[in-house]
Amino acid sequence: MPRRKLMHYEYCDNADNIIQAGKPLYERVKGKWKTSFFANENPLVVELACGKGEYTVGLAKVHPDKNYIGMDIKGDRIARGSRAAIEAKLSNVAFLRAGIQYADEFFDAGELDEIWLIHPDPQVRERDEPKRLTNAHFLRRYAEYLKPGGLFCLKTDSDFLYHYSLEMISEDSNYRILDYTDDLYHSPLLESHYGVKTHYEKIFVAKGYTIKYIVCQRV
Template identity: 45%
Template structure:
């Protein structure tokens, strides 16, 4: 184990809104102590909640939190040393509307109650090409059914990806699950940013760690916006 990771894990424990409950509890079906009470308990307000699933370093969580102080943002990832970056920045900038949760997204419904979440972002999730049943791909039908449990009707889901395969599979699964596609582009920077309103454009221009790598390799970025 790298020393860097250990230092980050230890520092995560000092952040007020970083939650790293034992994974085994989630496996056994134990409900998270703040489930259904994120607004009151964690943020002390009644603002909407936006999740970033598979958040990595949490660029969308922190980037949006700066822009929208009247919304709450929760980054979720199984790798605490990755979201340490976002948690550290939120702490330094005193962003009170940011939290991070370390868990496996397979158990996400232990953490959020029906109707508790208003919006979801999923950026550059792993394509998992061999996962035919969709048990690992976090945009497969199995996962989409889980998200439906806590999303309010009418909520928006945003997907950004470099992988045409993942993009098409995700689109198929969301359509099957009855979501409406509001925006669909296979080239965010080549065409989409020129035809959307300035607010969405600014959001789309947040670049995650993985996105930056794929852009440097010359890959095109895909984006889909869906409504539950």
């Protein structure tokens, strides 16, 4: 294993804002994020497949009155997010090192106020439909974690995933679509992103891709 990755993994083992296998909270944080980790009653927001945590950290800076959890399986990625949160002295940020398929082990029914999904892999091949993070299976699971009135937000550069997700969400009775756009940067909805961009989003925009956005509500 490359030395750099080893350093990231060692960092994760010791970082207080990272929850992962082997740490006490990993097996008992479900339903207890507010009491056991954040020690407040502020709303809980999760960014799934958060990568380097750019959105998690960016929104946490804007909303100190909300608690943010970035979830990703890659330790070297969340190590970078963890460092960014610590450097910014953010006490409202946590990172959870786990795969999305295991989210049931970490989030209780109705525990979350918002779920964000930022530029996920669109998985365009038909055989990869089970991996799409906005398929019917995943949407039902997100609905379990969201409280009534909670928000699910998707941001993507993929035309395919955008239209697929609109269709899947509209067919799911757990959600009501509040708004959507196929060109976020020329939409009033851009204001709700507070200028937060991921590294890859900057690349997509520079190449001329439009950014799509959907926000829906748990009914």
